[in-house]
Amino acid sequence: MARVIVQRDGFDIAAEIARMAAESGSDVGAIVTFTGLCRAEKGALAALELEHYPGMAEAEMERIAHEAEGRWPIDALTIVHRYGKIVPGEGIVLVLVASAHRAAAFEAAEFLMDYLKTHAPFWKKEHRADGQDGAWVEAHARDDVALGRWQS
Amino acid sequence: MARVIVQRDGFDIAAEIARMAAESGSDVGAIVTFTGLCRAEKGALAALELEHYPGMAEAEMERIAHEAEGRWPIDALTIVHRYGKIVPGEGIVLVLVASAHRAAAFEAAEFLMDYLKTHAPFWKKEHRADGQDGAWVEAHARDDVALGRWQS
């Protein structure tokens, strides 16, 4: 039931919402979306280059989606994750959850993001605006902390 | 800073996101949106008629938005609430929150919805598909429960 996509191109949130509404019928009461954007880091960043593990990225996203569907009453669920070069202001990841109830939609969307951050095989490398070699973005301890709330 | 709108017309989530991204600059890392939709109630509902208290609706939404801005680091915040006749599948309310951090964006959006549900002066009357007189939708005790988590 979940729609999971890994793509180089940008995504269209309005089109994804329309698709979700059309597919899940008119008893959906709530749609929560999360869009993760490439930040300019106060002008220091020219772009992010996203590397991913083809095959595993999709498989892991499917697993995470399936886990969410087992925990909450979800009518429809979409995850789009981009790879390649992404400039500040552009979207990197898009999560949409439709449910009859808003609390379920909010929780499931947050769960999906916490798992994507820590489990989906994507890595960000910085392209600096000053032309110097950019670093690989380091994982945040706070993302592991965020994950903990779903595991108790 | 918050954008608060009460209108009869439908809303365009993509346009609202684009406006938010343009206004808040390119250091926004996360945008969470909530869309509340009119449910068909398994075909029993023809439409909802939303009555509101003009003037107070806007003022209360502003107060709620201001409260959220005081609690979380928010870059931009939009609330659109419709009134008038709304058919199943159409949006009733739209909340958007942009923040540098996803947890703040999720929490603020859920806070805004919990407060809108219980504090914004709107009332829903059902138009039944079978033509019989529809009832006023009753408030849910669970909405007051949801509110409690922000007041401890």
Next chain:
Amino acid sequence: MKLVYFAWVRERIGVPEEERDLPDSVHMVADLIEWLIGHGENYAYAFENAQAIRVAIDRQHVPHDAPIGNAKEIAFFPPMTGG
């Protein structure tokens, strides 16, 4: 004093708003509700479960023990169901 009504409170009372001169005995919201109930069956019906009725003075939510003071507009309505 301008009194305004919404949703089924409006339907039961039969008008969306009205002007009323309040007697000196009406100090707080609860007094006003009691006084209105004395004005006819429509008011008695609207306020039959008075505790459940929400009140706003000059477009701000207030409890039933709030003083009316120099209010310009008092609104009565059922619990809200927006969102």
Next chain:
Amino acid sequence: MKLVYFAWVRERIGVPEEERDLPDSVHMVADLIEWLIGHGENYAYAFENAQAIRVAIDRQHVPHDAPIGNAKEIAFFPPMTGG
């Protein structure tokens, strides 16, 4: 056995993937890492903080004490930074 590398693990080792015949002494992921470290400075550099390296066997996350068994593809990479 197909070994694949991502992000700075890939950069440090210098190839995105390679085929390797593993000796019988390599039973679990930790053995494989130790064995690879013996193959050159590039491997030693990539695995200098071996505990931090994440591993997937046939595209599923596994801990370092997971048995390699009949794996077709083993991947090594830094903690993920997607989303």
